[in-house]
Amino acid sequence: xxxxxxxxxxxxxxxxxxxxxxxxxxxxxxxxxxxxxxxxxxxxxxxxxxxxxxxxxxxxxxxxxxxxxxxxxxxxxxxxxxxxxxxxxxxxxxxxxxxxxxxxxxxxxxxxxxxxxxxxxxxxxxxxxxxxxxxxxxxxxxxxxxxxxxxxxxxxxxxxxxxxxxxxxxxxxxxxxxxxxxxxxxxxxxxxxxxxxxxxxxxxxxxxxxxxxxxxxxxxxxxxxxxxxxxxxxxxxxxxxxxxxx
Amino acid sequence: xxxxxxxxxxxxxxxxxxxxxxxxxxxxxxxxxxxxxxxxxxxxxxxxxxxxxxxxxxxxxxxxxxxxxxxxxxxxxxxxxxxxxxxxxxxxxxxxxxxxxxxxxxxxxxxxxxxxxxxxxxxxxxxxxxxxxxxxxxxxxxxxxxxxxxxxxxxxxxxxxxxxxxxxxxxxxxxxxxxxxxxxxxxxxxxxxxxxxxxxxxxxxxxxxxxxxxxxxxxxxxxxxxxxxxxxxxxxxxxxxxxxxxxxxxxxxxxxxxxxxxxx
Numbered sequence: 001x002x003x004x005x006x007x008x009x010x011x012x013x014x015x016x017x018x019x020x021x022x023x024x025x026x027x028x029x030x031x032x033x034x035x036x037x038x039x040x041x042x043x044x045x046x047x048x049x050x051x052x053x054x055x056x057x058x059x060x061x062x063x064x065x066x067x068x069x070x071x072x073x074x075x076x077x078x079x080x081x082x083x084x085x086x087x088x089x090x091x092x093x094x095x096x097x098x099x100x101x102x103x104x105x106x107x108x109x110x111x112x113x114x115x116x117x118x119x120x121x122x123x124x125x126x127x128x129x130x131x132x133x134x135x136x137x138x139x140x141x142x143x144x145x146x147x148x149x150x151x152x153x154x155x156x157x158x159x160x161x162x163x164x165x166x167x168x169x170x171x172x173x174x175x176x177x178x179x180x181x182x183x184x185x186x187x188x189x190x191x192x193x194x195x196x197x198x199x200x201x202x203x204x205x206x207x208x209x210x211x212x213x214x215x216x217x218x219x220x221x222x223x224x225x226x227x228x229x230x231x232x233x234x235x236x237x238x239x240x241x242x243x244x245x246x
Numbered sequence: 247x248x249x250x251x252x253x254x255x256x257x258x259x260x261x262x263x264x265x266x267x268x269x270x271x272x273x274x275x276x277x278x279x280x281x282x283x284x285x286x287x288x289x290x291x292x293x294x295x296x297x298x299x300x301x302x303x304x305x306x307x308x309x310x311x312x313x314x315x316x317x318x319x320x321x322x323x324x325x326x327x328x329x330x331x332x333x334x335x336x337x338x339x340x341x342x343x344x345x346x347x348x349x350x351x352x353x354x355x356x357x358x359x360x361x362x363x364x365x366x367x368x369x370x371x372x373x374x375x376x377x378x379x380x381x382x383x384x385x386x387x388x389x390x391x392x393x394x395x396x397x398x399x400x401x402x403x404x405x406x407x408x409x410x411x412x413x414x415x416x417x418x419x420x421x422x423x424x425x426x427x428x429x430x431x432x433x434x435x436x437x438x439x440x441x442x443x444x445x446x447x448x449x450x451x452x453x454x455x456x457x458x459x460x461x462x463x464x465x466x467x468x469x470x471x472x473x474x475x476x477x478x479x480x481x482x483x484x485x486x487x488x489x490x491x492x493x494x495x496x497x498x499x500x501x502x503x504x505x506x507x508x509x510x
Contacts, residue, residue, distance in 0.1 A: 108287055
C-alpha cells in the first residue's frame with residue numbers, strides 16, 4: 001500500500017507540489033492524471049525516493065521513504081519496479097542484459113542459464129519472444145522498448161510497479177496494447193501499480209482509482225466514475241476537452 | 247561602483263559562487279567514488295572493459311604522440327647543445343624530460359581527448375535519458391556501477407600508457423639522434439644512464455596515477471551533472487575536456503613543487 005500525506009515540494013521559487021494526499025490500496029492500479037508540468041513525475045519520484053519532500057511524507061507498505069538513505073533506501077527500492085517514459089533501457093546492453101540487470105545485481109551467483117530462462121519467461125508476459133534477446137534498444141520499436149522496460153521492471157517480482165507516462169508517444173494500437181499489459185501485470189502478478197499519465201482514455205481503462213493533479217494539488221480523487229462526476233471546474237474542463245475530441 | 251553596474255557585478259558573484267559549489271560537489275563526488283571503490287560487489291569484468299576502452303583505445307594515439315615528441319625533442323636538443331659541442335647529452339636530457347614531465351602530462355592530455363570525452367558523453371547521455379535514474383530505482387548505486395570501474399581502470403591504465411610513452415618517446419629520440427643528427431651512440435646512451443635514476447621514473451609514474459584519478463572523477467562528474475538533452479551533454483563534454491586539461495597542468499605543478507621543492 002502507498003500512502004502520500006501532505007506532500008510539499010519546491011524547486012527554487014517554483015512550488016511544484018502543494019500538499020498532496022492520496023492512498024493506493026495493495027493490488028490495485030492508481031492513476032495520477034494531469035497536464036504537463038502539473039507535478040506528476042515529481043510526485044512519483046518521491047514515492048521511490050529519488051526526491052525528498054520539503055514537507056509531508058510517503059509510506060510504502062509501512063516504510064517511511066523520505067527517512068531512508070544509503071543502504072536502507074537501496075533495500076527499500078528492491079520492492080519497486082519502474083517503467084520510465086522513454087523506457088530508459090541501457091543503450092550499451094542487449095535486451096537479455098537489460099532485463100537480467102536487476103536480477104543479476106541482486107543475485108550475482110545466479111547461473112547464466114537460469115538468468116536467461118527467467119528473462120525469457122518475463123518477456124513472454126509482455127508478448128515478446130526469444131528472437132529479441134540479442135537486440136540492442138536502438139534496434140527496437142517504441143512499443144517494444146516499453147514492453148522490454150516492463151519486463152525489466154517485473155523480473156525481480158516487485159510488490160509495487162510505477163509507470164511514468166507509459167503511453168506517451170505511442171500509436172493507438174500500441175497504446176491499447178500497453179494498457180492491456182498494465183492490467184495483465186496487475187491480474188497475473190498481483191502487483192500494486194501507480195501510473196502517471198496525461199492520457200485520459202488509458203487512465204480510465206486501467207485505473208481502479210484515479211486522481212487529477214492540477215497546479216500541484218489534487219483536484220479530484222476516486223473511482224473513474226466518481227472523478228467523471230467531479231464538480232471541480234478544472235477536472236470538468238480537462239475531461240470535457242477529451243470527450244469533445246472523442 | 248555606480249548603481250547601473252550593480253546587476254552585472256551581482257551576476258558575476260553569483261556565477262563565481264555557482265562555480266565554487268560545483269567544485270565542492272565534484273570533490274564530494276570523488277570522495278563518494280573512493281568510498282564505493284572498497285565496497286562489494288566488485289565488478290572485475292567492468293574494470294577490465296574500461297581498461298580496454300581507455301587503455302587499448304588510446305594506445306595508438308599515445309604511441310604516435312610519443313614517437314614524434316621524442317623525435318622533435320632530439321632534434322631541438324641537438325640544435326641547442328651542438329653549439330656547446332655537448333650533443334652527447336641529448337639522450338640524457340630527452341630521457342629525463344620524458345620520464346619526469348612529458349610522458350605523464352602528454353599521455354594524460356591525449357587520453358583526455360580520446361577517452362575522457364567519451365566517458366563524459368556516455369554518462370551524460372545516460373543521465374539525460376533517465377538511464378541513471380533507472381539504475382537507482384533498481385537498487386544499484388550508479389557511482390558504484392559507473393564511476394568506480396572507470397576510476398580504478400584509469401588508476402591502472404594511465405601509468406601503463408605513460409610507460410609506453412616513455413619507451414617509444416626515447417626510441418623516437420634515439421632514431422633521430424643516432425641516424426639523423428649523427429650523435430655518437432656511446433655518449434647518447436651513457437648520459438641517459440647517468441641522468442635517469444629509478445626515482446625519476448617513479449616520480450613520473452606517481453604523477454600519472456594521480457592524473458588518472460583526477461581525469462576519471464572530472465569526466466564522470468561532468469557526465470553526472472549533465473542536463474537538458476543533447477545540448478547539455480555536448481556542453482558537459484566540452485567542460486569535462488577543458489577542466490581535465492587545466493587540472494592536469496595545475497596538479498602537475500603542485501606535485502612537482504611538493505616532490506622536488508622550489509630548488510632554493
